[in-house]
Amino acid sequence: MSKAAIVLAAGAGTRMKSALPKVLHKVAGLPLLGHVVRALRDAGVERIVVVTSAAGEAVRDYARALGCEGAIQHQQLGTGHAAASAKDALSDFSGTLVVVNGDMPLVTSETINDCLTAQARTGLALLTFQPQDPAAYGRVLLTPDGFLNRIVEYKDATASERAITLCNAGCYAADARAFFRWASQLNNDNAQKEYYLTDVPLLAREEGVKCAIAVADEVAVTGVNSRAELADAERKYQGRVRARMLADGVTMTAPETVFFAHDTVVESDVEIEPFVIFGAGVTVGHGARLRSHSHLEGATVASGAIIGPFARLRPGARIGEDVHIGNFVEIKNTVIEKGAKANHLTYLGDARVGAGANIGAGTITCNYDGFTKAITDIGAGAFIGSDTALVAPVKIGDGAITAAGSVITQDIAPDALAIARGVLTEKPGWAKAFRDRKRMEQK
Numbered sequence: 483m484s485k486a487a488i489v490l491a492a493g494a495g496t497r498m499k500s501a502l503p504k505v506l507h508k509v510a511g512l513p514l515l516g517h518v519v520r521a522l523r524d525a526g527v528e529r530i531v532v533v534t535s536a537a538g539e540a541v542r543d544y545a546r547a548l549g550c551e552g553a554i555q556h557q558q559l560g561t562g563h564a565a566a567s568a569k570d571a572l573s574d575f576s577g578t579l580v581v582v583n584g585d586m587p588l589v590t591s592e593t594i595n596d597c598l599t600a601q602a603r604t605g606l607a608l609l610t611f612q613p614q615d616p617a618a619y620g621r622v623l624l625t626p627d628g629f630l631n632r633i634v635e636y637k638d639a640t641a642s643e644r645a646i647t648l649c650n651a652g653c654y655a656a657d658a659r660a661f662f663r664w665a666s667q668l669n670n671d672n673a674q675k676e677y678y679l680t681d682v683p684l685l686a687r688e689e690g691v692k693c694a695i696a697v698a699d700e701v702a703v704t705g706v707n708s709r710a711e712l713a714d715a716e717r718k719y720q721g722r723v724r725a726r727m728l729a730d731g732v733t734m735t736a737p738e739t740v741f742f743a744h745d746t747v748v749e750s751d752v753e754i755e756p757f758v759i760f761g762a763g764v765t766v767g768h769g770a771r772l773r774s775h776s777h778l779e780g781a782t783v784a785s786g787a788i789i790g791p792f793a794r795l796r797p798g799a800r801i802g803e804d805v806h807i808g809n810f811v812e813i814k815n816t817v818i819e820k821g822a823k824a825n826h827l828t829y830l831g832d833a834r835v836g837a838g839a840n841i842g843a844g845t846i847t848c849n850y851d852g853f854t855k856a857i858t859d860i861g862a863g864a865f866i867g868s869d870t871a872l873v874a875p876v877k878i879g880d881g882a883i884t885a886a887g888s889v890i891t892q893d894i895a896p897d898a899l900a901i902a903r904g905v906l907t908e909k910p911g912w913a914k915a916f917r918d919r920k921r922m923e924q925k
């Protein structure tokens with residue numbers, strides 16, 4: 483059976499108090515909408531229609547970049563009205579439809595599949611969950627035989643209904659044609675004067691279709707409506723990734739201090755010390771060691787490398803096997819080949835460092851003249867003396883040495899020594915004579 487989905491993302495997101503649309507706020511570096519779309523794809527959903535408001539240009543652009551189709555809800559009249567807005571976009575579709583809120587970043591393909599499995603029993607299913615704090619979620623009332631009786635929105639609920647702990651997760655599955663027939667019959671006779679998606683099961687029942695219930699894990703269906711809930715979703719997402727990393731053979735003595743991105747790849751026997759932060763696009767190979775307070779983004783680290791403490795790997799950093807990158811070293815768009823070392827206080831940008839080269843403390847690639855970036859190429863086995871400034875474009879030959887404190891402005895041949903610094907003059911006794919004279923003047 484072919485599968486399509488409608489993702490609801492047209493809401494004003496008022497509770498976020500943000501100029502950025504709610505579904506573009508990020509968890510682990512990926513917008514909320516990106517998480518939902520990924521889970522749907524993993525569950526085998528081929529077509530995804532993202533419903534946006536007329537003003538939701540940024541959301542539409544992002545959805546298109548994810549390969550989704552779009553539908554516009556011209557007025558924000560509620561979740562049911564939003565889902566119905568996707569009718570034209572899916573007029574040629576027959577099959578099973580998943581309707582899901584765009585603000586559920588922890589949703590997984592398993593959760594979506596559970597909802598689809600329940601749908602196969604009756605023709606309509608609702609995903610529910612039992613949160614520790616039911617907050618303002620819609621409350622789910624069941625029939626004696628365990629099907630959905632109705633959903634009561636928190637704002638419409640009586641005190642006794644609010645005491646119910648089974649809640650609506652915001653994910654539905656139905657036959658597409660039937661769904662749009664029901665959605666077109668919704669009314670807005672409720673506290674918020676909105677067309678509630680939650681009333682669809684009532685209309686299905688009038689046609690004799692019962693709504694089956696799937697019960698999801700609380701974490702997977704966490705909804706984000708405010709900054710506090712965004713922070714809570716981040717905390718839960720990080721908890722999930724940390725547990726997976728530990729299970730996959732990554733060592734972390736204080737996992738609660740390590741922050742991963744949605745796409746971080748870490749192989750087994752990697753050791754991650756406390757307070758390491760991952761931005762997007764990082765891969766770390768077997769047995770590497772990431773020391774405390776290092777920050778990595780868009781970087782690959784090969785087996786056996788040691789990074790940090792206090793190192794910063796920026797996009798395009800390619801760290802080879804057994805390389806050592808030490809404290810206060812920043813690396814951007816640079817390949818460091820096998821066994822090379824840059825252990826202290828260095829900036830390497832737009833460069834290649836050959837195998838086994840040694841980069842002394844305080845080395846700087848001067849790669850930017852305010853207009854363009856230029857390349858520095860350091861040969862295998864080269865020794866860059868401390869406090870060398872490499873003015874790019876420049877090439878240091880294999881095995882060459884630069885003297886400490888040099889400013890290198892031309893290419894250096896392999897195995898040569900380059901010295902580019904002022905000539906040292908030593909004046910014997912000068913310092914003592916100076917002090918004696920000053921003391922005499924003070925008397």
Ligand code: UD1
Pocket residue numbers: 490491492493494495533555557558559560561562563564583584585618619620621633635649650651652678679680705707
């Ligand atoms: C909704 C459910 C509630 C459930 C909760 C789960 C309804 C009426 N209530 O409440 O039962 O417990 O989700 O998280 O469905 N949206 C539109 N157009 C609109 C209104 C909303 O596209 O006119 C979108 C929003 O962008 C959002 C989603 O629908 O992605 C849900 O809307 P939201 O306002 O977050 O609903 P909740 O109050 O969370």
Ligand code: MG
Pocket residue numbers: 583585705706707
């Ligand atoms: Mg919500």
